[in-house]
Amino acid sequence: MRSFQRNFSVSPSCPLLPLQLPSPMETHVWFVLPAEFKSVSLLNQYMELLSPCEKENVLTMRGDQLQKRALLARALVRTTIARYQINNHVIDPRSLKFRKNVHGKPELVWKSDDGQCPSPLHFNISHTSSLIACGVTVNSPIGIDVEEKQRKIKNNILAFARRYFSLYEVEHLSMISDSEVQRQEFVKLWTLKEAYVKALGRGFSAAPFKTFTIRVKDATNSGAFEVAVESSDHPESLTNNWQFGLFELASSHYASICMEKDKTSDVAMRVPMRLTNTEKRLLQSCNRILPVAGF
Amino acid sequence: MLLEGLSISCLRHCYGSLMVQAAGLKLVSVGWAKFTGFPSLKASRFRVSCSAKPETVEKVIEIVRKQLALKPETVLTSETEFVELGADSLDTVEIVMTLEEEFDINVEEESSQNITSVQEVADLIEKLVQQKAQGES
Numbered sequence: 001m002r003s004f005q006r007n008f009s010v011s012p013s014c015p016l017l018p019l020q021l022p023s024p025m026e027t028h029v030w031f032v033l034p035a036e037f038k039s040v041s042l043l044n045q046y047m048e049l050l051s052p053c054e055k056e057n058v059l060t061m062r063g064d065q066l067q068k069r070a071l072l073a074r075a076l077v078r079t080t081i082a083r084y085q086i087n088n089h090v091i092d093p094r095s096l097k098f099r100k101n102v103h104g105k106p107e108l109v110w111k112s113d114d115g116q117c118p119s120p121l122h123f124n125i126s127h128t129s130s131l132i133a134c135g136v137t138v139n140s141p142i143g144i145d146v147e148e149k150q151r152k153i154k155n156n157i158l159a160f161a162r163r164y165f166s167l168y169e170v171e172h173l174s175m176i177s178d179s180e181v182q183r184q185e186f187v188k189l190w191t192l193k194e195a196y197v198k199a200l201g202r203g204f205s206a207a208p209f210k211t212f213t214i215r216v217k218d219a220t221n222s223g224a225f226e227v228a229v230e231s232s233d234h235p236e237s238l239t240n241n242w243q244f245g246l247f248e249l250a251s252s253h254y255a256s257i258c259m260e261k262d263k264t265s266d267v268a269m270r271v272p273m274r275l276t277n278t279e280k281r282l283l284q285s286c287n288r289i290l291p292v293a294g295f
Numbered sequence: 296m297l298l299e300g301l302s303i304s305c306l307r308h309c310y311g312s313l314m315v316q317a318a319g320l321k322l323v324s325v326g327w328a329k330f331t332g333f334p335s336l337k338a339s340r341f342r343v344s345c346s347a348k349p350e351t352v353e354k355v356i357e358i359v360r361k362q363l364a365l366k367p368e369t370v371l372t373s374e375t376e377f378v379e380l381g382a383d384s385l386d387t388v389e390i391v392m393t394l395e396e397e398f399d400i401n402v403e404e405e406s407s408q409n410i411t412s413v414q415e416v417a418d419l420i421e422k423l424v425q426q427k428a429q430g431e432s
Contacts, residue, residue, distance in 0.1 A: 060379050061379055062369050062371075062380055069381065147385070151385075153389070154361075154362060154389050155389055155392045155393065160388075160392060163392065164388060190385060194385075204384035205409050
């Protein structure tokens with residue numbers, strides 16, 4: 001997985017810098033912090049990148065901050081995908097077409113000779129009031145969820161967990177005696193579960209959280225953690241097809257990624273998601289990305 | 296989700312069948328994502344799902360405001376959808392749990408994960424409160 005923070009400097013005169021596509025085992029994560037975008041004229045330029053439907057959606061949000069967040073989320077998706085330049089064509093972010101799957105998950109559509117087909121490039125976004133993240137993969141469904149580390153849960157955590165989480169997860173949480181640590185583990189677990197249902201393409205409404213279990217276990221006693229999912233509702237579904245990564249973003253957020261394992265690799269071989277960092281400029285932002293589990 | 300031609304006061308009579316003349320009824324908007332079909336207007340009797348009391352809607356709005364830490368100037372009506380307020384799924388579920396405690400009811404998990412607007416959750420609460428009252432009487 002490669003994670004970056006990128007500052008927007010998109011304008012008609014400044015072309016988007018191209019990116020190399022993620023390799024099969026890779027997820028690229030891009031994130032922006034809405035607080036860093038103050039220029040109204042820049043935001044207006046981003047608005048021009050959106051489709052009429054997306055503009056309308058932005059404007060239905062109640063209040064400036066929510067509108068700004070919705071705008072930046074779509075602008076992030078369009079500009080990021082455009083940079084991947086499939087087949088080396090320079091792509092105008094405005095030209096990208098999206099559609100929703102049956103559960104409402106947005107997907108990229110590719111125009112081919114015989115109409116439209118799904119693109120090999122997959123993406124998913126997640127945001128809080130202070131951060132917007134976009135994950136990109138090639139040929140693998142992806143789900144991403146971010147939550148503020150400090151997110152307070154208004155209800156009693158165990159009561160909440162008993163309602164919505166699986167038995168194993170409730171037990172895991174109830175064994176934590178420190179309430180602050182318990183809250184943190186709850187938030188991490190929530191992001192993992194959200195990332196999974198988003199990767200499935202079903203989302204929260206169509207995949208009740210009680211029907212599957214996320215296990216974070218210390219696999220090798222070396223301090224490396226492993227994250228796996230088991231489905232109690234559909235035991236026949238191949239839940240060992242999915243791999244997870246849990247990490248911290250910008251010191252302020254937990255982020256979970258879920259993607260399919262590389263089908264070409266040996267099923268018995270466990271290849272954890274890799275966090276790679278090969279570009280020098282990433283070193284500055286590297287301290288903002290801290291792997292927690294799954295690596 | 297207002298049925299034109301019927302006033303709000305009519306809709307407060309829950310669990311009754313409403314006799315309406317088909318000619319006076321015009322469906323204005325269909326906003327329910329889970330709505331599977333509307334009974335034929337040729338039928339002279341049909342059941343309308345209970346529309347919540349204003350007090351229930353107000354209580355829901357109060358709890359939603361608190362959960363999402365909305366600014367006082369943010370306008371919130373029964374038609375407001377949670378997504379417009381920037382609520383994520385964790386917010387929605389927290390709101391449902393708080394409402395359960397407030398109204399002393401139990402919302403099924405499937406229902407709670409499908410709620411999208413203030414009106415929807417208020418109607419659901421109203422229904423559950425009524426069911427509970429009937430069950431206890």
